[in-house]
Amino acid sequence: MNSVNYADRICIEIKKKRSHAVIGLDPIIERIPTFILKDAEQNFGKCDAGAAAAFIAFNQLIIDAVESYVAIVKPQLAYYEVYGAAGIDAYWKTVEYAQKKGLLVIADAKRGDIDSTASAYARSFFGDTFNEWQTHKKVDSLTINPYLGSDSLEPFVEQAISKQTGLFILVKTSNPSSGDLQDVVTNTGTIAEQVAQLVHNYALRDIGKSGYSSIGAVVGATYPEEQQVFREAMPYSLFLVPGYGTQGAKGKDITNAFNEDGFGALISASRSIIFAYEKDKSETFEQVQLSIINAVNMMNADINTALKDVGKLNW
Template sequence: MFIDELVKAIKEKRSNVVVGLDPRIESIPEVVKGRYFNQYGKTLKAVAEAILEFNKEIIDNVCDVVAAVKPQIAFYEQYGLEGLDAYIKTCKYAKEKGLLIIGDIKRGDIGTTSKAYANAHLGNVDIEGVEHETFAVDSITVNPYLGGDTLEEFIEDINEFGKGMFVLVKTSNPGSGQLQDLVVEGKRIYEVVAEMVDNLSQKTLGTCGYSSVGAVVAATYPEQAKTLRKSMPKSYFLVPGYGAQGASADDIVDCFNEDGLGAVINSSRGIIFAYKKSEKGYTQEKYGEAARKEALDMRDAINKALESNGKCYW
């Protein structure tokens, strides 16, 4: 089961860090993209090859110090089939390196459409009796806007294939409050979604005591996160907003339960493009090493904050 594998990885590596693989071609080092531009021209093929090489180097350098990686599919989809091929190959490579993969796809739709999304990203597709795996990920992010039946469509594949999902509850973007903070019948929308997640979490409990149905809860809104932690005690939080978006290790402590578990903290730009921090002596030629150093520093900062607040899982 996904959640048991995640908690095992966290404990073995003593790390709650997730690295977001959100490649931006303009930020990929010239030493990488220049090689493919010279070979293929400024084409979709060149971009996809550059992204894949870049991702592999990042994965090689962080695979022993982070719990999971989280490729955001939009950064691949924008380059069409070539980009999606890089996404698939990135996921497979990360899995070969022993990492769990959270496919950041934010899908969600009515009935059969959600089931198709579930087949594609969590289960298998059936072609006249022959099953095929499409995207090799362990968990996904899901948009609950269309309601509870949207989420229910994913549960069957989560249980059958041992996968997981993180439902958007309180997101890190500045405009999230326009809808998520609205009060309906005495409750904020994000509180209503949290109740839906908590109910679903009871259907997918692992031996570790946590559920494979988790929640996306932003580090940039620590007070809300503290309240939501109590509302969803069995759900793991996928926490965006650390680093480049402004949240620190101290801001995310309340995303964790008293046992020091219950959350994984994502950082994307702050790790994968760490080589740009020239003040630290990083160079583009050693962008992988720079990512590793930032991942280690993030892991240690989070563990120090947890220990200071009496929330140790080790």
């Protein structure tokens, strides 16, 4: 289906939209606009299926609002798993809708397990061409957790490369306690730096025409001074950078995550965009969409201005 390296596809879409933003589709039932919840309750009742229907309607509203302004969406699995099978159905319907609109989808799943199980997770998200029973859609890339070591990462890397999809391996996360393990100092640098070395070695195996690899890293926006260190350690990897917006980071905090060519970082925000309507007190479908569009445009402008200020804006 995809004939282009994952990183190349990402770079093409980012240039086209002039946006480095990734919109997190992390629906929370209590924060979904009332007009959507009412419909869902009327049609399905207050149950897993009702929540799933509300999620699909809300995500479609968001995707329709942002599709011209961003290249990538990132639904986080946790928020869907809350509603069991119905929630997962909403997840895959969201993936399908976003891809139909030309958006690339990152599954934020942070999976990780021993080899045979890692392989099953990789098939779950990237599809399995050898298994004729599997019929649901595929995502374009996936976040994974390195705690189990290289033999747990290898099945993901192999499948990502063979299926021209992408990976983002957790290196340094955006949360306050990320340092508990990740910042622990060893003979050869911190744990996060050791993981960065692993990621870099994987990245070398699949570099596209854009100069970027399908094997990327998660590097939080909340630790700007460390981004430079990781940028140098993983020059070919795309960084998925969480922590912008609600978690506190701004445009000026994430410029070190970019290379001098003005690429290399995908800046992710969720709650600050998808729930922007709350602050605006928007109530109708059109008002909610407008709040989201305004929030996305402000995010794009903030990032692009910050990049321009450091001489890294490529358009």
